[in-house]
Amino acid sequence: MSIALINPNLVVQRNDPLTTGIVYMPLALAYVAGAFKKNHIPFKVIDAFGQKPFQARKEGKFLVLGLTCEEICQELAGETRIVFIYAINLTNHLSTIKIIQAIKAAKPSVKVVVLENTQAVTAYSLKIVAQEFYQSGADYILTGESDHRAVELARILLEGQEHKLEAVEGLGGPDFYRPPASVIADLDTLDFPPWELFPLENYWSLRFAHGPVSSKRYLPILTSRGCPYPCRFCVVPATNNQRWRARSAKNVVDEMERRVNALGVNEFHIEDLDPTISDERIREICHEIIRRNLEIIWKIAAGTKVETIRNEETVELMARAGCRYISVSPETGSPRLLKLMRKPFDLKHALRLVKEMNRVRIRSQACFVLGFPTENDEDRELTWQMVHDLTKNGIDEIALFIVTPVPGSAIFEEFSGYSHLSELNFTPAWRQDYKELNRFRLRLYRDFLMWKLWYHPLKMIVQPMNFLRRHFETKMEMVPYRALVLKWLEVMA
Numbered sequence: 001m002s003i004a005l006i007n008p009n010l011v012v013q014r015n016d017p018l019t020t021g022i023v024y025m026p027l028a029l030a031y032v033a034g035a036f037k038k039n040h041i042p043f044k045v046i047d048a049f050g051q052k053p054f055q056a057r058k059e060g061k062f063l064v065l066g067l068t069c070e071e072i073c074q075e076l077a078g079e080t081r082i083v084f085i086y087a088i089n090l091t092n093h094l095s096t097i098k099i100i101q102a103i104k105a106a107k108p109s110v111k112v113v114v115l116e117n118t119q120a121v122t123a124y125s126l127k128i129v130a131q132e133f134y135q136s137g138a139d140y141i142l143t144g145e146s147d148h149r150a151v152e153l154a155r156i157l158l159e160g161q162e163h164k165l166e167a168v169e170g171l172g173g174p175d176f177y178r179p180p181a182s183v184i185a186d187l188d189t190l191d192f193p194p195w196e197l198f199p200l201e202n203y204w205s206l207r208f209a210h211g212p213v214s215s216k217r218y219l220p221i222l223t224s225r226g227c228p229y230p231c232r233f234c235v236v237p238a239t240n241n242q243r244w245r246a247r248s249a250k251n252v253v254d255e256m257e258r259r260v261n262a263l264g265v266n267e268f269h270i271e272d273l274d275p276t277i278s279d280e281r282i283r284e285i286c287h288e289i290i291r292r293n294l295e296i297i298w299k300i301a302a303g304t305k306v307e308t309i310r311n312e313e314t315v316e317l318m319a320r321a322g323c324r325y326i327s328v329s330p331e332t333g334s335p336r337l338l339k340l341m342r343k344p345f346d347l348k349h350a351l352r353l354v355k356e357m358n359r360v361r362i363r364s365q366a367c368f369v370l371g372f373p374t375e376n377d378e379d380r381e382l383t384w385q386m387v388h389d390l391t392k393n394g395i396d397e398i399a400l401f402i403v404t405p406v407p408g409s410a411i412f413e414e415f416s417g418y419s420h421l422s423e424l425n426f427t428p429a430w431r432q433d434y435k436e437l438n439r440f441r442l443r444l445y446r447d448f449l450m451w452k453l454w455y456h457p458l459k460m461i462v463q464p465m466n467f468l469r470r471h472f473e474t475k476m477e478m479v480p481y482r483a484l485v486l487k488w489l490e491v492m493a
Contacts (some may be wrong), residue, residue, distance in 0.1 A: 002081045003036065003043040003154055005029055007088060009095035010049040010065035014058070017486040018479055019401070020091055021063075023209050025050075025220045026092050027271060028117050028174060029086040030193030032150045038191050046095055048099065050199040053206055056489040062422060064095060069102035076103070082111045082157055084142075084150060085454045088115070089269055090124040090406060094422040097136045104137030111157055116143045116170075118239040119273060120302070121409050124410025125238045127172060127179075128195055129421065134174045144170035144180025144239070145225075148191060183243060187225060188251040192258065200263070205357060208482040211269035211301025212325060212363070218267035218355065220301075222283070223252045227273040229305065230342045231331075232410035233369060233403055236273055246275050249284035256289070256296060269301040274298075279310040281436040284446060286321035303367060309347050312356040319360035324473070327365040327399075333386030334379035339448050345385065351393045355483035358394025358456075363473050366395050371403045371437045373414055380440055391451040396459065397476035400441045402434065403425040444458040 012021035036043045051067035053155040070178045150378035170180035224246040259265040276282045357364045404424045405415035418430045453460045472478035
């Protein structure tokens with residue numbers, strides 16, 4: 001094989017296995033694999049995390065899971081000429097850099113290309129930190145959607161036509177960069193990701209993922225790409241130019257049905273940035289699932305804009321079609337901060353729909369960010385009140401993230417004090433106000449549990465049972481299990 005596609009190791013911040021160490025299957029890399037397969041270009045997948053997810057080693061304040069750099073280099077065939085490394089998440093940056101350095105030391109002639117992840121809020125804009133990749137030995141970065149461009153780039157390099165490099169959209173090198181000027185308009189033209197090339201059994205054996213895992217076999221799925229909102233703490237406006245595109249309902253359900261028949265998968269985690277932007281399309285997906293009598297469950301794991309779910313009728317239809325989990329993101333209870341964030345949020349609409357989700361047994365999550373620039377005690381008090389109101393209406397869990405400066409976000413330049421990009425996670429202990437913010441976070445989690453026990457006691461009784469059964473209906477049940485596994489791996493490392 002002359003081409004290798006590499007998913008980096010999972011990197012965990014050792015002092016916080018609760019908000020770091022989240023497992024994502026490499027969706028964008030799988031789409032690139034599909035593009036190479038369609039174009040009959042031989043390649044090899046090396047999933048540095050997925051191939052040995054229980055192999056751990058300590059590197060300073062981090063725990064790194066998966067293959068060692070030596071093992072990755074051994075996986076490269078002697079004829080390997082190009083390596084594409086997927087920059088899946090900002091927290092895993094440490095692993096990405098180490099892999100680049102190891103490959104260049106072992107095989108200096110191999111061209112190393114770093115691929116951008118454009119469809120995750122946990123990713124980062126590669127052009128902002130490009131020099132760090134080049135200094136580590138990378139030859140190129142490829143920004144924007146890589147599905148077609150990776151194939152174009154591979155052909156140029158394999159044919160020795162380097163004079164054509166600067167014509168490739170999204171491609172950057174030490175002395176040039178051409179921004180991506182286009183996106184894939186018709187997502188239905190893309191082949192489904194060839195998941196059979198990835199170590200699925202190893203992922204399934206973990207029993208935890210980004211979304212709550214309640215089945216033995218699950219897969220992530222992208223039903224749309226992009227997001228139209230300009231949130232200032234998020235990298236997505238920079239990597240998607242506030243453009244949203246969707247697959248057709250038929251195409252989405254075709255993929256689900258194929259996974260059911262070929263792989264025995266019956267649970268799907270929707271990893272879109274905003275899957276419900278079109279209420280009409282989400283209804284069509286539901287009707288298509290029901291029409292085909294697919295016995296599946298699906299979960300909106302990465303979140304969606306609650307205002308785009310039009311009404312209670314849509315929620316009820318989603319439940320009938322197998323939806324069992326929806327994550328939404330109020331971000332803050334402060335109208336002042338929402339304006340600064342450029343994040344619209346309709347609390348009354350959210351309360352109505354959360355109440356309906358509770359009625360039809362769709363588990364729900366509300367995500368908040370703490371520590372946005374200029375946030376004060378009054379703002380946090382408003383967030384506290386919003387959490388109370390949502391809990392009363394039936395929200396099943398909350399997630400409280402402390403703002404970190406993601407390269408590519410509008411607030412990136414407003415922070416300093418970190419020593420490594422992998423420290424830019426949701427527990428930024430390097431922030432001077434971290435202890436204050438973390439104290440508030442812990443108090444709010446405590447109050448949330450007390451409110452939930454008061455308003456919805458039966459749910460609190462079920463949660464320990466789900467934890468013991470490893471049948472996770474919420475992330476709140478799954479995360480402690482993941483933390484225990486990670487701590488055990490740290491002890492054994």
